[in-house]
Amino acid sequence: MTVEKMAFSKAINSALRASLESDPKTLVMGEDVGKLGGVFRITDGLQKDFGEERVIDTPLAESGIVGSAIGLALRGYRPVVEIQFDGFVFPAYDQIVTQLAKMHARALGKVKLPVVIRIPYGGGIGAVEHHSESPEALFTHVAGLKVVTPSTPSDGYWMLRQAIECDDPVIFLEPKGRYWEKGEVDAEGIPDGLHSARVARAGTDLTVAAYGPTVRTALQAAKAAEEEGRSLEVVDLRSLSPIDFDTVQRSVERTGRLVVTHEAPVFQGVGAEVAARITERCFYHLEAPVLRVGGFHAPYPPARLEEEYLPGLDRLLDGVDRALAY
């Protein structure tokens, strides 16, 4: 049986395992990824099976992790780097933006940088500061990087395998709040393209574009709206750089309304770009302005406030109502 029900975390683990098995150049590296299996146990058992040379516990130095991964890539390896938490990526930001993203262009294509940077991101787990952030826009703004974020175990498995096979640097954002959700993974199936969006639920009245952790919220909203006689279409963007605007456009041309939702602050976030592009592409189809529902221009709040901060079901439905009221 090729289809297996597994947790999101297990799907990521399986993808790493499959990539380590299929390509001897694949490496897994990061803080605590070895014996411990990572703080989220994503790399559980990998060092035991593939050894310390391929599943590498690194010093606690994020710039060093990414910088040395760049060197390993130049030597012909395909490092898959784990950054322990979203808020810890910033010491590596210089290496990512200044070196990793630009080196292929600097060399006029003569070197490739197949480095995947896995980052558990997003909130809702009651954590302390720096453990719940959504920094995707800080990466999507950088040419040379690809940014993707799966929302289901199946996408977690396949998108990670595709990201590892990709010859470009990929920022791989894992919605940590969804790690323990289960879903079916067909390890012998034919996956969607790494950068294509997916219609997660068909509808006719309004499109909700979501990604990563907010896809589930959007599906819940669609269900709730259905009870009120409104039909929402949910598009899971999956890839944030590039973005599959064609799929969103096709949806909005039918529904005439779009709400974009993400946990990251809405100000100059991914939703702003989606709103601008879709407004350009679908101007004569739109019955309402594109609305965004997401985080505020505030530091991610203490855990006791995060439910207020995060775009939950109620706030999303409120946005849907406002868009439908036009």
Place this chain on the structure above:
Amino acid sequence: MTVESTSRDTARSTTTQESTDRPSAGRTRGRTAEGKPTAGKSTSGKPGPTATKSATGKPPARKATAKKATAGKTAAKKSAAKKTSASKASPKKAAPRGTAARTAPAEGPEMVQLLTPEGERVEHPDYPLTISHEELRGLYRDMVLSRRFDAEATALQRQGELGLWPSMLGQEAAQIGSGRALRADDYVFPTYREHGVAWCRGVDPTQLLGMFRGVNHGGWDPNSNNFHLYTIVIGSQTLHAAGYAMGVAKDGGDAAVMAYFGDGASSQGDVAEAFTFAAVYQAPVVFFCQNNQWAISEPTERQTRVPLYQRAQGYGFPGLRVDGNDVLAVLAATRAAAEQTRSGQGPVLIEAFTYRMGAHTTSDDPTRYRRQEELESWEARDPILRLRRHLDREGAADEAFHSALEAESDTLARRVRESIRTMPDPEPMAMFDHIYADGHTLVDEERAEFAGYLASFADHEGN
């Protein structure tokens, strides 16, 4: 569908109207090209903005300093002691901030030296070196030619052919000595000033000019000479070297990886992290720090309270200081370090104690922060002059050699000038190339849009 086609038509007609309405001068490519403040734009022969800024700065393109160096000869000669000779050569008064570290480089027992500033050969128990006259001439040739190339590039910047140039003047021994210590399968991660090392690696010097002219960001194939692209952000490349070396070790290879950096970079976190990574994984890296005493305007004592080579100790690998103006000492020390690291004993740090005799770059004005006396004291220790004196003492090179080298030097300079003047600007569409190896739909879209925009000029001009 109706709505859609209407909107498209509207868009198209707007474009047409725009191109008709705008003055045609504003729609020609020529205007854009002229007005574009690109560094190193050479068509007009005028310097780019960077160059303009630096024009006030001086110092003009410097020739070989042989003449000036003789002035310091007397002082240098007085010091008879071998290893400490150089320390006495630099008068204390030369130091603008009374820093012994900078003006008395040989002070302290630890600096490896095989040639005194007077060109006298001395022995070091740990770094024996047997070298033929032919090899000596080879090193001399490398230094003379790389200095000539460097001087030519500085001159080309003054003429507006380059937007900027970071001169390596004074660091020839550090670069040629270390560069010639390497094997072909070793791998080099340079800063942006390793023109002499590039020379040793067989990189055509004209390739180094593109980024400073503004036609590319480097663009050479790092793997064709095992010489990575220049890295402008200070210290970043040391981590790439550490990672590359981790890969060498994983492959079971025995190549050494050279990480070049400077005294200023030693303060960067990335350099500290590179030391840590290389040490804990016992990666075959030689960290080669050219302490040229100045990080733009900041002296080494603004970066460190201990001699830089001692930093290695805290990371658990050996460090040593070598007279960076002594090509033989640098050669011997780098060979030994490379051998050591190849044999799996982990990284080594070499601090090559040298001096940046020119400006930081052509945009810099060192007269604002350092004294002429300091420069002169170092000119007395000129690396090329030193080897020349040794050649003379040994009778290792005759006049025919020197005149042939001079001719070769002139030929190189001519070739560099000619190549820069014929170096084409990239086509506008080239900015969309090589952003991604596997493509990206946004890049495709923007490329097509911009191509359409450019094509609209052709349409307009055709009317």
